Amino acid sequence: MRKHILTTIALALGLGLTASAQSFLENSQVNGSFQTDAQYYMRDNGIDINDLYGKKMGINGFGKVNYTNGNFTAGMRFEAFLPEMNGFRQELNGVGLANFFASYDNGFIGMTVGDIYDQFGCGFVFRTYEEWSLGMDNALRGARVVLRPTQGVTLKGVYGRQRFFWYPYLERDMGAEEYRGIVRGVDAEWDLNQSIPAMNDTKFKMSVGGSFVSKKQEDMSLFYYIPENVGAAAGRIRLGYGNWAFSTEYAYKINDPSAINNFIYKEGRAILSSLSYSQKGFGAVLQVKRIDNMSFKSMYTGKQNDLDINFIPPINYTHTHSLPSMYTYSTQPNGEMAAQLQVNYTIPKGTALGGKYGTKLAFNFSQVNDIIRDSVIDHGNMVINKPGTLGYSSPFFGVSDHRFFRDINFEVDKKISQKWHLTAQYINLYYDIETIEGHAGAPVVQANIGFLDVTYKLNRKQSLRLELQGLWEKEVHAGYEYEESEKKDYQKRGDWAFALLEYTITPHWSFSIADKWNYGNPVEEYRDHYFTGTVSYTHEATRIMLTAGRQSEGVVCVGGVCRTVPASSGVMLTVSTAF
Amino acid sequence: MKKLSIIIAAAALMLLVGGCDKIDINNTHKPFEPISGGKTVLIKDFTGVRCVNCPAAADYVHELQHRLGEDRIMVLSVHAGFLAQPVGQFPDFLTEEGTLWYNDNSSNPLFAVDYVSLMDGNTLYVEQIDTPVSEALSEPRLFSIDIWNTYDEDSRRLTVENTFTCEGDSEGKYYATVCLVEDSIVGWQTIPGGVDREYVFRNVFRGTLNGAAGELVSNGSVFFDDSFVVTNSMELDTIYNADQCYILTYIYDYESGKVLQTAMEKIK
Numbered sequence: 001m002r003k004h005i006l007t008t009i010a011l012a013l014g015l016g017l018t019a020s021a022q023s024f025l026e027n028s029q030v031n032g033s034f035q036t037d038a039q040y041y042m043r044d045n046g047i048d049i050n051d052l053y054g055k056k057m058g059i060n061g062f063g064k065v066n067y068t069n070g071n072f073t074a075g076m077r078f079e080a081f082l083p084e085m086n087g088f089r090q091e092l093n094g095v096g097l098a099n100f101f102a103s104y105d106n107g108f109i110g111m112t113v114g115d116i117y118d119q120f121g122c123g124f125v126f127r128t129y130e131e132w133s134l135g136m137d138n139a140l141r142g143a144r145v146v147l148r149p150t151q152g153v154t155l156k157g158v159y160g161r162q163r164f165f166w167y168p169y170l171e172r173d174m175g176a177e178e179y180r181g182i183v184r185g186v187d188a189e190w191d192l193n194q195s196i197p198a199m200n201d202t203k204f205k206m207s208v209g210g211s212f213v214s215k216k217q218e219d220m221s222l223f224y225y226i227p228e229n230v231g232a233a234a235g236r237i238r239l240g241y242g243n244w245a246f247s248t249e250y251a252y253k254i255n256d257p258s259a260i261n262n263f264i265y266k267e268g269r270a271i272l273s274s275l276s277y278s279q280k281g282f283g284a285v286l287q288v289k290r291i292d293n294m295s296f297k298s299m300y301t302g303k304q305n306d307l308d309i310n311f312i313p314p315i316n317y318t319h320t321h322s323l324p325s326m327y328t329y330s331t332q333p334n335g336e337m338a339a340q341l342q343v344n345y346t347i348p349k350g351t352a353l354g355g356k357y358g359t360k361l362a363f364n365f366s367q368v369n370d371i372i373r374d375s376v377i378d379h380g381n382m383v384i385n386k387p388g389t390l391g392y393s394s395p396f397f398g399v400s401d402h403r404f405f406r407d408i409n410f411e412v413d414k415k416i417s418q419k420w421h422l423t424a425q426y427i428n429l430y431y432d433i434e435t436i437e438g439h440a441g442a443p444v445v446q447a448n449i450g451f452l453d454v455t456y457k458l459n460r461k462q463s464l465r466l467e468l469q470g471l472w473e474k475e476v477h478a479g480y481e482y483e484e485s486e487k488k489d490y491q492k493r494g495d496w497a498f499a500l501l502e503y504t505i506t507p508h509w510s511f512s513i514a515d516k517w518n519y520g521n522p523v524e525e526y527r528d529h530y531f532t533g534t535v536s537y538t539h540e541a542t543r544i545m546l547t548a549g550r551q552s553e554g555v556v557c558v559g560g561v562c563r564t565v566p567a568s569s570g571v572m573l574t575v576s577t578a579f
Numbered sequence: 580m581k582k583l584s585i586i587i588a589a590a591a592l593m594l595l596v597g598g599c600d601k602i603d604i605n606n607t608h609k610p611f612e613p614i615s616g617g618k619t620v621l622i623k624d625f626t627g628v629r630c631v632n633c634p635a636a637a638d639y640v641h642e643l644q645h646r647l648g649e650d651r652i653m654v655l656s657v658h659a660g661f662l663a664q665p666v667g668q669f670p671d672f673l674t675e676e677g678t679l680w681y682n683d684n685s686s687n688p689l690f691a692v693d694y695v696s697l698m699d700g701n702t703l704y705v706e707q708i709d710t711p712v713s714e715a716l717s718e719p720r721l722f723s724i725d726i727w728n729t730y731d732e733d734s735r736r737l738t739v740e741n742t743f744t745c746e747g748d749s750e751g752k753y754y755a756t757v758c759l760v761e762d763s764i765v766g767w768q769t770i771p772g773g774v775d776r777e778y779v780f781r782n783v784f785r786g787t788l789n790g791a792a793g794e795l796v797s798n799g800s801v802f803f804d805d806s807f808v809v810t811n812s813m814e815l816d817t818i819y820n821a822d823q824c825y826i827l828t829y830i831y832d833y834e835s836g837k838v839l840q841t842a843m844e845k846i847k
Contacts, residue, residue, distance in 0.1 A: 301710070
């Protein structure tokens with residue numbers, strides 16, 4: 001009898017579990033993506049690559065899988081850099097599980113453990129993110145709680161230690177605390193339109209928010225008393241009325257002496273304001289930004305693009321074509337005053353200039369200058385930026401004459417007929433290469449840049465695209481006198497021409513050939529051609545791309561964060577898929 | 580909800596109170612605390628006469644040396660890289676060995692703390708050297724070095740006898756490099772805002788007596804109290820001021836390039 005009862009219970013439990021498991025699986029969703037970038041390097045005396053230093057190949061790859069079931073989400077990312085491609089940090093070399101997390105969110109409370117990507121406001125005091133093309137990942141490994149106690153109110157708390165390549169996270173592991181500290185932060189956001197019923201359907205929109213983030217890192221300096229707890233706070237407001245929108249965020253950071261700011265004890269400040277107007281066919285955005293000593297890292301000795309707790313948004317136009325993107329601005333966390341105006345206008349269809357399909361016009365102006373730095377008194381002496389002092393004083397609205405960057409561009413985008421499509425852009429560029437890229441003593445890049453991008457549809461499936469681009473420097477070009485010892489600083493300088501022809505058979509195939517020619521380099525031996533040929537095949541979410549040829553030296557920038565790409569020659573393969 | 584608000588407010592308050600340390604601006608420098616032990620540390624300062632940021636970096640290193648003890652911190656100013664190439668009136672301190680140690684880097688100033696050359700893992704900016712210096716000072720001393728210089732004023736012949744004595748048991752391939760250093764040379768140096776025509780160059784590396792890699796001292800096991808003698812000689816260039824010349828000798832692990840001990844002695 002007893003045996004029968006046990007069997008019955010076991011069967012019932014088994015059936016229950018099976019039904020439960022079935023229901024569980026039915027609610028499951030799995031998605032992910034994979035990508036492998038591999039580059040085979042070859043010697044190429046023509047562009048001065050005479051030695052590969054034993055590295056014939058670089059491979060960067062990742063696989064990401066996320067699982068969702070109702071309120072529960074979990075995911076992981078596996079990475080392999082064996083070895084890392086040239087231009088990526090050597091510390092990436094390795095293979096392993098780089099990222100994992102589990103999260104539960106029922107609308108009232110959300111909790112995440114593992115690697116956290118998040119942002120408070122515009123990122124002035126906290127932003128963790130991953131950018132594959134930069135080889136950058138500053139995820140916070142720890143915990144996050146999100147509370148929504150009432151409609152329109154969101155409270156967040158985060159706590160953890162940032163990813164630093166493959167270095168260990170735990171203090172009991174050798175060196176974990178030596179390389180970076182702990183980050184903890186809170187953020188609150190209140191959307192008044194959601195909270196107050198009377199404001200639900202009004203034209204007036206308003207939300208306010210505030211954040212506080214603190215890092216704790218051990219003081220290991222032999223010279224200076226380093227604050228072990230460094231806090232930063234920010235407040236923000238967003239207002240909207242009809243077609244108008246205004247937002248601003250102000251951030252303050254307490255004394256944070258670090259390698260980036262030359263160990264000065266000045267507080268940091270930042271403000272970003274944005275005013276925009278939009279209506280059908282017209283949009284304009286005006287932005288201003290001031291940054292003063294706002295590098296905020298979880299390792300005070302760090303100087304490179306790693307372990308950043310915060311993010312300083314760039315307010316510059318993002319160019320995507322080859323020559324215009326050669327000189328992309330990299331944000332200067334120690335100080336900058338920036339402004340940007342972007343205007344978009346579409347000339348309506350059916351007008352003389354608009355034609356049958358309308359004509360899109362875009363104008364952008366952005367400029368970045370240094371802030372003013374006045375000396376401060378240290379033991380009776382006037383000093384500027386001396387370690388162990390307040391460093392400097394700076395009037396909040398003062399703008400230095402030292403210009404870092406200016407970009408004035410105008411773009412026309414026009415569909416001429418069913419078969420023809422044209423995009424043309426003119427750019428006037430000023431780029432202080434000494435400050436932005438660290439080429440000491442190198443003359444400023446002042447250039448006129450233009451491109452024409454024409455697409456012609458041969459039939460419903462096939463099209464041809466031609467890009468013609470030119471970059472003409474005002475001062476540095478063939479014949480410019482340079483010092484022999486500074487030759488290396490001129491590797492990508494002077495005038496350039498670029499042409500690309502692409503043949504596409506939708507939806508699968510694309511073939512292109514391109515040449516980038518530094519014909520006006522002041523150094524004769526640098527007047528090189530960079531030929532490339534590319535074939536790509538796309539099938540649904542899978543893409544295979546093979547590129548052979550030369551790659552010129554340059555920078556890759558995403559969101560004002562840049563990495564240098566050395567010149568190379570060889571074959572590159574990219575395989576990516578998603579599900 | 581009220582309880583929840585109180586908990587959240589309390590957590591935020593705790594973070595605000597505990598999350599900031601304000602340092603008194605009149606008291607930002609730490610007092611010098613001597614570090615016990617006999618290990619010396621070699622800082623190779625890769626610098627250049629036309630490098631605008633190098634004088635400040637050299638000052639930093641010499642302040643470090645002053646604070647931690649000149650008998651414990653040895654500085655070797657190695658002029659290398661394109662900013663060290665002489666143009667016009669700028670002095671020429673380039674050396675073949677220095678260029679080799681520089682390892683084709685592209686900027687100055689750079690530092691190697693207790694390493695032979697600028698290789699992966701030990702190329703440092705000046706602000707990053709505190710911790711490696713502190714760590715290196717705390718390491719046990721494996722060798723002691725005794726330098727005996729004999730200098731003949733007439734012939735300008737210098738003979739250097741280095742004795743390396745083991746202070747523990749170990750195994751490895753140990754090399755020693757014997758360097759000539761000249762101190763307090765006056766000449767042109769780029770500084771912020773222009774050129775200092777009477778800049779005083781400290782601890783300038785003039786070359787080695789036995790090559791960039793030095794020479795083999797021992798290969799295999801070494802035991803406490805073992806001693807090895809290496810003798811070298813050279814003729815001092817007439818432009819060198821013998822009164823300001825030193826011999827700096829270091830012994831290092833050949834496989835890792837890690838410097839184990841350094842010593843310095845005036846030639847006169």
